[in-house]
Amino acid sequence: MSLESVDNKDVETMNPPVRLPRPVVRAARTPVPEPVTGSRLKIDVEHLSFFYGEKRALEDISIKIQPNVVTAFIGPSGCGKSTFLRTLNRMNDIIAGARVAGRVCIDGDDIYRPGVDVVAVRRKVGMVFQKSNPFPKSVFENVAYGLRINSMTSSKSELAGRVEESLKQAALWDEVKDRLHESALAMSGGQQQRLCIARALAVKPDVLLMDEPASALDPIATQRIEELIYQLKTNYTIVIVTHNMQQAARVSDYTAFFWLGRLIEYERTDKMFTNPTEKLTEDYLTGRFG
């Protein structure tokens, strides 16, 4: 078999020249910003509990998430980390029988206060899902969707500009600029996930929630997503749920460890991974359970 006949779509080398991201330890490279308090906090959660019907999925969670850093949520399957992530943009509202108690303040405003515009909350707090979910439309229309429904641009050229800008931010522009009007579903898994990130960035959110964004991707596509997360944190506050502890160590500045619906420990990543306070955290990080 000749080398050319290998289907390289999955490793995303269809559009040469390919620049693979350098494998670097990011946490060691950048200083974590000084923690802020009060209304300058990006997300301030107080005594949040969450119920699916009678079942309590999250128990009395309080956490203060810093602006312009990457915060990782880790923990074993079913520990509530994804459920908690979805309370931060009220995505759990669409689940029948779901109920929330407590406060989630974003920039000081409680998003569960009666009368809050959920649409405005979700525009401010964007989300990328575990399984990439591009709409069955063209690449361009996928990115333009949020801009169109929120009437965020006033002209065609402005719309095209924002689409291009978002695709560049998501490091996808060079690969798709010649096929903007082709179906998004024809792209590889890694490209689809970056398209979903571009789509989320297009509406200019403040916060980007990522629910295991790389769990369905191969190592090279994963590396690209991680590189992207690292670049995006200068402009966005990022919260990422991950199963992969090495990934949490690589990309995040702060890490929160969840277990059985409770927040066990929340610390700077470098501290948690070298010297966790809780015995439970240490057991999980060293692979004794989970």
Add this chain to the structure above:
Amino acid sequence: MTVSRTPAPRTILSALFVGACGLAVLLALVPLAFILFFVISQGVQSLSLDFFTHDPVPVGESGGGMANAIVGTLILTGLAAAMAVPIGILSGVYLSEYRGSRFASAVRFAADTLNGVPSIVIGVFAYAVVVLPLRHFSALAGGFALGVMMIPIIARTTEELLLLVPNALREGALALGATRARAVFSVIVPAALPGIITGVVLALARIAGETAPLLFTSFNNRFFTTSLTQPISSITVQVFTYAISPYEDWHRQAWAGALVLVTIVLICSMAARIAAARVARIRGQ
């Protein structure tokens, strides 16, 4: 290890069973083959250009066609679609969006019941609510009767197709700040559109072949008309009228009408499938 040369009993049983299934399929296809054979062999003889361009002629005169009935059928199915497509699709959206609610279950049950109501009963209903108040037969009444038949088909097809759209698409739209209605009409319905189009065209093909609901709603008309308030001819009623007549000429016309009707239905079915496949391919699904 030795390999036995005689097949095991289970292999024989399996072959017998697959053979029986194949035979059943053949038997099921026999009536279709006969219908097509008779309709084509009998219909082709009387089919000519005149058949499409001329109106019926009185008994005894030769020639004439069904131009009025062909146009009538198109008008009647068009009226039915204009009524049933919006109502049917919106009901389908409601059924899939509020699938858990009690009202949705009631609507679903009502739609299934309506779907099972004999078409002659729907004709009587249309007679009572449209023909009697207007005091005469009309294309509107016929279109109404066919529309009533189409609504439950389209509603249930739409519902089932919308339920097939992955929930991840809805979440993706909502996460971008879409309202529920916006998510449904800009993402979920378009994702199911190829299937919905197929469903609508198949429903059209089905009602185009209905006779009973038209007998006392649109009635029949020997003359060409496009007026919606006048009685109008349709291929099915025309075939019925000719077929029960004692005249050899009319029997031949009836066969030709049947052939045209079958052809229209087949073309509709194929067009629907091709259109759906094309839309799906453009989207890369």
